[in-house]
Amino acid sequence: MQQEERREEYAYVLDFMSTGKSFSTKSEPIAQLIGEEWFTLLEVTPKPGVTMALSERVYIGREERDKVSLIKARITYDDLTQTAKNGLQKAILQIINSNEKRFVDVFNNAGPLNIRQHSLELLPGIGKKHLEAILKARQEKKFESFDDINKRVTLLQEPTKLITERIMRELQGSERFYMFTKPYVKREGRY
Numbered sequence: 001m002q003q004e005e006r007r008e009e010y011a012y013v014l015d016f017m018s019t020g021k022s023f024s025t026k027s028e029p030i031a032q033l034i035g036e037e038w039f040t041l042l043e044v045t046p047k048p049g050v051t052m053a054l055s056e057r058v059y060i061g062r063e064e065r066d067k068v069s070l071i072k073a074r075i076t077y078d079d080l081t082q083t084a085k086n087g088l089q090k091a092i093l094q095i096i097n098s099n100e101k102r103f104v105d106v107f108n109n110a111g112p113l114n115i116r117q118h119s120l121e122l123l124p125g126i127g128k129k130h131l132e133a134i135l136k137a138r139q140e141k142k143f144e145s146f147d148d149i150n151k152r153v154t155l156l157q158e159p160t161k162l163i164t165e166r167i168m169r170e171l172q173g174s175e176r177f178y179m180f181t182k183p184y185v186k187r188e189g190r191y
Helices: 083-099 099-111 128-140 148-154 159-171
Strands: 008-017 030-035 041-046 057-059 068-074
Touching: 008 041, 008 083, 030 083, 083 099, 083 159, 099 128, 099 148, 099 159, 128 148, 148 159
Parallel strands: none
Antiparallel strands: 008 030, 008 057, 030 041, 041 068
16 A cells, blocks of 8 residues: 655745746746745745745645645755745744644654664754753653753753754755655656
8 A cells, every 4th residue: 555645734935036036037936935844845836916925834735725826846955045045944943833742742752763872862962961861851751842841951952943953954955864854855756
């Protein structure tokens, strides 16, 4: 039985170019988005006459879309415009904060990658001592919020910052393991 590929339902606008890219021969509107579930970077064609605001959440699922006409392609970090790159961290933080439970559960449920490394160690700033403190604290009681993590794990950086930094690294495509994103694999065909 073939498993259906899970797709993004919603995305946040990173850049909207009403006349297309400056180097393009076509002058059609284009938007660059980041998906809410897998942080998928996408380029889309808006419906005629539609404008999109930066950081706006738009529906991109299979049902009738109100703003997006066509998902043109999945793109890489390097394909993003400078405006999109500048707004990327803000958009990631917006996604993390609006889905706090999902990301707190990463701290509650993450397991080892292999006998030498735990998946929480993939988060920048978490070494063996922070890992021990997190595992001990979550064994006593599951974390309920980012504030709870901050209170119970001393000297740990802001969890949202750690997760944002990790997602940025994954989107840049040079990581061996992926916790939050689906690695970009260039394939022929559409998204």
